[in-house]
Amino acid sequence: MGTKTKQKLIPGILAIIGPGLFLIGYNIGTGSVTTMASAGSRWGLSLTWVILLSCVFTFICIWAFSKYTLVTGETILYAIKSRFGYGRPVSFFILCSIIFAEFMGVAGLTVIIVDLFREWAGHLFPDEAASKAVIAALLAVVLFVILWRGKYLMLEKILSWLVILMGISFLATVFFVAPSWVSVSRGLMPKIPDDPNAALIVAGIAGTTLSSAMLFCRSVSLKAKGWNLTNRKSAFTDTTISVSVMFLLSFAVMVCAAGTLYIAGQPVEKAIDMVRTIEPLAGRFATVIFIAGLVGAGVSSLIPTILIAPWLIADYSNKPVNPRSTDSRLFVIAGLLVVLVAPFFNTKPVLLMIITMALLAIVLPLSTVSITVLLNQKSLGIHKNSLLMNIGCVGAIVFSVIMSYYGVVGLLGYF
Secondary structure, eight states, X not given: OOHHHHHHHHHHHHHHTHHHXXXXXXXXXXXXXHHHHHHHHHHTTTTHHHHHHHHHHHHHHXXXXXXXXXXXXXXXXXXXXXXXXXXXXXXXXXXXXXXXXXXXXXXXXXXXXXXXXXXXXXXXXXXXXXXXXXXXXXXXXXXXXXXXXXXXXXXXXXXHHHHHHHHHHHHHHHHHSOOOHHHHHHHTSOOOOSSTTHHHHHHHHHHHHSOHHHHHHHHHHHHHXXXXXXXXXXXXXXXXXHHHHHHHHHHHHHHXXXXXXXHXXXXXXXXXXXXXXXXXXXXXXXXXXXXXXXXXXXXXXXXXXXXXXXXXXXXXXXXXXXXXXXXHHHHHHHHHHXXXXXXXXXXXXXXXXXXXXXXXXXXXXXXXXXXXXXXTOGGGGGGSOOHHHHHHHHHHHHHHHHHHHHHHHHHHHXX
């Protein structure tokens, strides 16, 4: 293979899966990492089945949301608002719920990233408050530079390299913590651990894998990319690759936690707990690789998480995404303020992230029911849902209702 061909290969692949990078970047953030790590550290690989089922239905839902936007050119939140009798209050509820959950997510992500950087370079700043302030300020400056103009193609390129860093790091760490295939096969058998926190974490796994926020952002990103029915094949390939990567990375994190923290009997309360426990069991090099992956996951997830609010408002209003609009920049500023102050609140970031993902799981049934109804409109003609696609969508509805139930039970149990 010639040099020119190699030079064109990676950009070509990234161009094909461009919108999927937003899915991976948002989906596999430190929220996903800490939720998978929390499950793996408590119950080993016994919840592998939740990841697998979540990814199967994630594929169905991403393709359903993609298909509707490719066929009609409409984003989904606006379609719910304009095409259903009670669409306006339903879409407004979805909008507010996701924005609230995501700002909680920004706080949790920031605390985790700051803790990781303090662990990595804490000797440079012995004073805890000063180190938190410096790291949070630097993070806010980096995000400001990336998000203030917010051009889609620029964001896509940044996310590309963050996702690559994250993927290589997590998959490489698995080689230091080889899983038992017997425990993997047992984990594929559906079973809920007998633990008060199990329902919340199961809902958290579903919420971070099959996320309403991610689905609506998928629709917006396809429109921002300018894709339509002529890009149908690329969109399907993009969906397949992105969901496959989501499964591999989520499973890799659970394996790392199951092979270290579960054996040591140390459930995750903070992401930094995982880092400190992995080092004596897997070595310093594995720990450095894992930290690099966590940082890549955190930053790659913060970017789309902060963008979700202005993107969903653009979706709701049926307006193009404009990173220079007043609304967009106000939400970016609000997100950056959360980044600056979150490290100084006495919070448990892992629990905060799990609650955030569980809240998103509760909103999910509205999303799956809505897209199924939208894809069965007569106006779509030959592009209406096939029998097979309807079976998949109904399965996604049932799964989302069950996960929503676990989310409600988990949250009530916690509060």
